[in-house]
Amino acid sequence: MSISTTRTPLFAADWLVDGEYREETVGMLKSGKESEVSLIARIAGGRTSDNIGGREASAVVYSRGERRVSYIAEKRFKSRLFRGFQGDTAYREDRYRGPGGARVLRGIRRKRAAGHALLEGSWMGHEWEALNELYEAGVTVPPPVGRIEVTERASRTTRVEAAEGGYRMAFIGDAPVAAPRLSAVRLAPDEAERVWRLMLVEIALMLRAERVHGDLSAYNVLYWRERPVLIDFSQTVHVVTHTGARQLLRRDVERLAAYFQRQGIAASVDRAWDRVDAERALDGRLR
Ligand SMILES: Nc1ncnc2c1ncn2[C@@H]1O[C@H](COP(=O)(O)OP(=O)(O)OP(=O)(O)O)[C@@H](O)[C@H]1O
Ligand SMILES: [Mg+2]
Structure with missing residues (x-):
């Protein structure tokens, strides 16, 4: 899968007030x-x-x-x-x-x-x-x-x-209104298609960093300015060394696909698996 790493950052580099x-x-x-x-x-x-x-x-x-x-x-x-x-x-x-x-x-x-x-x-x-x-x-x-x-x-x-x-x-x-979780957002089919693709890019990027989220679902994704933002990394594991990585990755993809299917699109787990290059990542061949 070709990953565009040149996406606009969510925040400007100087977003955080410093000094006094x-x-x-x-x-x-x-x-x-x-x-x-x-x-x-x-x-x-x-x-x-x-x-x-x-x-x-x-x-x-x-x-x-x-x-x-x-x-x-x-x-x-x-x-x-x-x-x-x-x-x-x-x-x-x-x-x-x-x-x-x-x-x-x-x-x-x-x-x-x-x-x-x-x-x-x-x-x-x-x-x-x-x-x-x-x-x-x-x-x-x-x-x-x-x-x-x-x-x-x-x-x-x-x-x-x-x-x-x-x-x-x-x-x-x-502020003070937090972005909704994806689970609370209803997407039109073309929008769902777009966000599903963006989510696969996020998963692919995580795999390149050798990490599996481990608790990924529409509950741990916020939807802000038309972009999915991943949160909650308490279950995150290493993709090669953690023995449960495969199952966790599979569950992550399945849960997300289920959400997108409910939005009316044909989100396929197997195709997603290929697109994020899951097998190569699990074998440590993505580096
Ligand atoms: N950076 C953030 N900006 C805005 N809201 C956030 C942020 N981080 C967390 N939240 C809000 O807090 C909620 C809980 O965060 P998180 O999922 O990290 O914790 P949790 O312990 O897993 O809680 P839960 O069991 O509800 O998932 C999120 O669903 C979201 O509504
Ligand atoms: Mg959570």
């Missing part, structure tokens, strides 16, 4: 069981880090007049610490009864919490790294802005109560 700025939280874009996505306005000039929430803030933002504003989407993951972990703790704690046991136990808990925070950090880092790689590879994704480190807040009993980290990227949409 301050930031305001405009509101929550999405709050789910595992993550939260909020909209941040970065306003040129002034002091940094004002945090005003909700409606009030958006009123403030829109009266800024000539000041340059960049809109940032911040995705934070909710803590997984101690999820499904209690039973294991109780079992081991039996061994530390008796004199001095409590102190030893406290130490263990502290270390374990730190270990989990570390694990959590690497798991979040995965999505952040994938976003960066794909961005560099020219895949249409929100330009990455920065990582938010996991913060630990330990209570008196040394139980970690919160460990939320995440990352920031460009907000996709016309």
Whole structure:
């Protein structure tokens, strides 16, 4: 498949306000069981880090007049610490009864919490790294802005109560309205044909970067300015070394094809497979 790598970038290179700025939280874009996505306005000039929430803030933002504003989407993951972990703790704690046991136990808990925070950090880092790689590879994704480190807040009993980290990227949409997910968009057949082709280019570009999205569907694609923008790289895997890559790629293509078929076009999984050069990518022959 011939891939045009000279597409217009989604964002100008200088889209992000730098130098002196301050930031305001405009509101929550999405709050789910595992993550939260909020909209941040970065306003040129002034002091940094004002945090005003909700409606009030958006009123403030829109009266800024000539000041340059960049809109940032911040995705934070909710803590997984101690999820499904209690039973294991109780079992081991039996061994530390008796004199001095409590102190030893406290130490263990502290270390374990730190270990989990570390694990959590690497798991979040995965999505952040994938976003960066794909961005560099020219895949249409929100330009990455920065990582938010996991913060630990330990209570008196040394139980970690919160460990939320995440990352920031460009907000996709016309603030404060986020671009719809493709799943919520109804496309006319000729438009569907065009977007399906664009999606195959995105998949092909990902494969060239040796990555499989792994959770691709119309739910993880935003539709903005007539272009599909890929998000949510938590399941992204390496195309050659990951043993599940083939199945994941197949599922990605199938789910997307199903969406486009519902839009009334004959999106064929087998033809898509050929067009993105899936077999050669899976064999590591695309480089
Ligand atoms: N860069 C962005 N710009 C605008 N909206 C975004 C952006 N990133 C995420 N969102 C919004 O937040 C939602 C959730 O993002 P994402 O899919 O990355 O998280 P998730 O944890 O998988 O949530 P879900 O389970 O809803 O898919 C998206 O469907 C989209 O509406
Ligand atoms: Mg998602």
